[in-house]
Amino acid sequence: MSSLTERCRKMVGNAMKEGILQAALDVLRAEGFEHLTIEKVAEAAGIAKGSVYNHFRNKQELVTQVFERSIEPAIEAGGRIVEGSFGAVQKLEAMLRLWFSHFSQHRGLFDFLFRDPHVRELCFTSQRSKSALAIERFRHIFDQGIREGDFRPVNAMSAAEMVVGAVQFCIERQLESGEQRPIESSIQELMDLILGGVGRREGQEGQNYGV
Amino acid sequence: MSSLTERCRKMVGNAMKEGILQAALDVLRAEGFEHLTIEKVAEAAGIAKGSVYNHFRNKQELVTQVFERSIEPAIEAGGRIVEGSFGAVQKLEAMLRLWFSHFSQHRGLFDFLFRDPHVRELCFTSQRSKSALAIERFRHIFDQGIREGDFRPVNAMSAAEMVVGAVQFCIERQLESGEQRPIESSIQELMDLILGGVGRREGQEGQNYGV
Amino acid sequence: MSSLTERCRKMVGNAMKEGILQAALDVLRAEGFEHLTIEKVAEAAGIAKGSVYNHFRNKQELVTQVFERSIEPAIEAGGRIVEGSFGAVQKLEAMLRLWFSHFSQHRGLFDFLFRDPHVRELCFTSQRSKSALAIERFRHIFDQGIREGDFRPVNAMSAAEMVVGAVQFCIERQLESGEQRPIESSIQELMDLILGGVGRREGQEGQNYGV
Amino acid sequence: MSSLTERCRKMVGNAMKEGILQAALDVLRAEGFEHLTIEKVAEAAGIAKGSVYNHFRNKQELVTQVFERSIEPAIEAGGRIVEGSFGAVQKLEAMLRLWFSHFSQHRGLFDFLFRDPHVRELCFTSQRSKSALAIERFRHIFDQGIREGDFRPVNAMSAAEMVVGAVQFCIERQLESGEQRPIESSIQELMDLILGGVGRREGQEGQNYGV
DNA sequence: TATGAATGAGCGTTCATTCAT
DNA sequence: GATGAATGAACGCTCATTCAT
Numbered sequence A, B, C, D: 001m002s003s004l005t006e007r008c009r010k011m012v013g014n015a016m017k018e019g020i021l022q023a024a025l026d027v028l029r030a031e032g033f034e035h036l037t038i039e040k041v042a043e044a045a046g047i048a049k050g051s052v053y054n055h056f057r058n059k060q061e062l063v064t065q066v067f068e069r070s071i072e073p074a075i076e077a078g079g080r081i082v083e084g085s086f087g088a089v090q091k092l093e094a095m096l097r098l099w100f101s102h103f104s105q106h107r108g109l110f111d112f113l114f115r116d117p118h119v120r121e122l123c124f125t126s127q128r129s130k131s132a133l134a135i136e137r138f139r140h141i142f143d144q145g146i147r148e149g150d151f152r153p154v155n156a157m158s159a160a161e162m163v164v165g166a167v168q169f170c171i172e173r174q175l176e177s178g179e180q181r182p183i184e185s186s187i188q189e190l191m192d193l194i195l196g197g198v199g200r201r202e203g204q205e206g207q208n209y210g211v
Numbered sequence E: 001t002a003t004g005a006a007t008g009a010g011c012g013t014t015c016a017t018t019c020a021t
Numbered sequence F: 001g002a003t004g005a006a007t008g009a010a011c012g013c014t015c016a017t018t019c020a021t
Helices: A005-009 A013-031 A038-045 A059-083 A088-105 A107-115 A117-126 A128-147 A156-177 A183-196 A202-209 B005-009 B013-031 B038-045 B059-083 B088-105 B107-115 B117-147 B156-177 B183-196 B202-209 C005-009 C013-031 C038-045 C059-083 C088-105 C107-115 C117-147 C156-177 C183-196 C202-209 D005-009 D013-031 D038-045 D059-083 D088-105 D107-115 D117-147 D156-177 D183-196 D202-209
Strands: none
Touching: A013 A038, A013 A059, A038 A059, A059 A088, A059 A128, A088 A128, A088 A156, A088 A183, A128 A156, A156 A183, A156 B156, A156 B183, A183 B156, B013 B038, B013 B059, B038 B059, B059 B088, B059 B117, B088 B117, B088 B156, B088 B183, B117 B156, B156 B183, C013 C038, C013 C059, C038 C059, C059 C088, C059 C117, C088 C117, C088 C156, C088 C183, C117 C156, C156 C183, C156 D156, C156 D183, C183 D156, D013 D038, D013 D059, D038 D059, D059 D088, D059 D117, D088 D117, D088 D156, D088 D183, D117 D156, D156 D183
16 A cells, blocks of 8 residues: 555646545455445555545445445446347346456455445445346346347336346355356356256256256 | 433333334434444433443444344244245245335335445454354255255255345345335346246247247 | 635735634634634635644634634723723713613624633633723723712722722623623613612611601 | 552442543643543543443543532532522622632632633533522522612522622633632622722712812 | 443644735 | 655544442
8 A cells, every 4th residue: 555645746636535445445446345434444555534525425425436436337328228129138248247357357346335334335335226226227127128029028127126136136145255267157047947947847957958 | 312321220120121122123224323422322222321231231232133133023934934844935935025015114214224335344244153053054945946846956055055145135135226116016126037037938938029 | 615726826815814713702602612623724714724824823823813703892882982081981881881782782793702611711711811902991981080080089909999890790690691681771770780889878868668 | 640440449430530620720720721631531530431421421521520529518508508598698698608718719610610611611501500590599598688688679680680690700710820819809899899889989088088 | 140330542623813926 | 945745633522331329
């Protein structure tokens, strides 16, 4: 955690804010949320404690912004997928790929978001709207799928909730276990389950497994 | 919150511990996690602050045990379901029913566990092993279903993860939104999605929409 | 609180100081003393925080001057009364009238000076010398009265102290209670008490009660 | 400021509170109100900062109690005077004597109450009711005097206000100037002015001064 | 074993003041 | 002179934990 002061003193004002956010992220990663204090953030940023308050009204605002910054790109990417002109199945798969790859690519960045329970909680809190957004997006995809005849006429909302819960949980588990499973494998497995369910169907019975 | 002292003074040590746990639960419900202090717990239990430390090494241990107590019955019930002699589909449905009903019946008790972010996080922490247990149980059910030919030969572990994530998330959402949806409806919807997936099947095509 | 900057930028330095003092007064009235910060004053004056320090060595000096400004006119008016060529009784009454009217006319201005304990204290501090001045002036009036035979040969200094204390206290009380008593009534009552005291006199005895 | 810890550790709980109050008084005297911090009080009392909060909810409560303790005895003594069975003139004189002597005898204790503007302000604030009490008592005395024919039928309330203001101010002035004037002299002078006023009376003219 | 006063590290926050630009 | 970001000492307050009784 090198001193930011020299780097920042002559920077444009905005850069200092970035520096503090980065410092907060560093502290979060290094010490976890419950040991995140303004003093440590300031120290990590190489600035005085009081200076933090020139850029963030209070601790809550700082931590929230750390999280918002981290998740922003994924949200935008999600928006682009939903609004694209592909079929529902493709969109669904793209969405899963986005989630998995985003969390994998930024594992270094998101690790703490899920590993540290305190942070995870805060994220979920702040993400309540984000969660709602995610659900909404999956719902759109399911609606489209149903409309276009690719999906059964299920309750799109419930399906969306289920998928979001399942995906989040799977990602969490992978991060927790440190398992480095190929993303595509996870995606295909989830797609298979989401599309086909676990139940055996009469038609399939004969086709796939015969006797 | 009547004084527990008289009741407990001559009781076996275990009863005192029960009283403290109950007091902690009361405080948690009344004031939320972030206002839970040892002092308040002691006061609610009608004992002295220091006495709490005769039964719990520290605050963390106390709070963890509060949660463990809350979830214990459900865990045992889950064990009985898995070890029963029913079909996988019935076990799966029973399991979902257990989860939903448990959280519904104890809504007053669990509300705070999910509403208060700090508590939720703590619960998830303690539940990491509980989650693992839950996954294991669902995995057993899926294994049974596959073995007995009721389920497709999916990856039982992945399916279990998915279901646990989905169910937890749905319950959380319901608690958060305060929605009082009929349990059976939720269960049936989830069962339908888990068993049948969202994707259209060839066999259905003809049945449902004709050509 | 419009920006003073444009108005003041090209003004003589003195005008800027006036602007800051006025801004400080505005903040004082609007937010009370304990919420008076240099930053708010600067903002109200439409200038930068640092600029305040080009005109006032520190906060203390600024606040003191705000008070001095407020009381200046009354002091000058007091001087004119004492140096006038009237009798002691008339001067005494004029003095009381000045005090009462000054505080009444500027009630909006002085209210906070007395209502807010922190400010009141600060004013009293700064007024210690002002009090001395006031006492001195009343002492002159009493000396004159004694010399010219209008007053008994009392200790002029003690009488002056007494009167100043009494008048200040009465004004304070009125401001505190928010009472809107007619000034003339207060003045006449005080004059009566100062001149005649409360004690019964031989001459009165016969007049008022007969024997 | 000797360590109170040894002395107090074995004392009854109440003694510790006394010790803190005394320590606060010491700090107040030594450093003035605006430098009174909880930390300094704790240090002066030889205890830990947090311990102060075992006896006082917050700083405000502590300081208020310091003041209340200081003035309590005088208030009670005042009550005994008013309720006594003497004439109004005697009661008035006794009251003045009480005030002067109380502040003189406890000069060491009250010095700060008047010398330090911050404290004075706080006292006046807390004393608003005390002031009201003092006024009420003088009013009773004046009422009695008027009823019994010793005083002119003046406005008892106004006279009381005037006297309280005058006496407080005179005492303040003496404390401020450090002047050690004989109390009796001050009392007699005030009594003379209060009873007789400053104005010359026709009847007196001949009697007292002749021509 | 129960007590609860004492502890003391720690926290979030404020704000008068400085100084490089 | 004007600026305002940076400073950093200071403050009131909390509370898990200890320990002498």
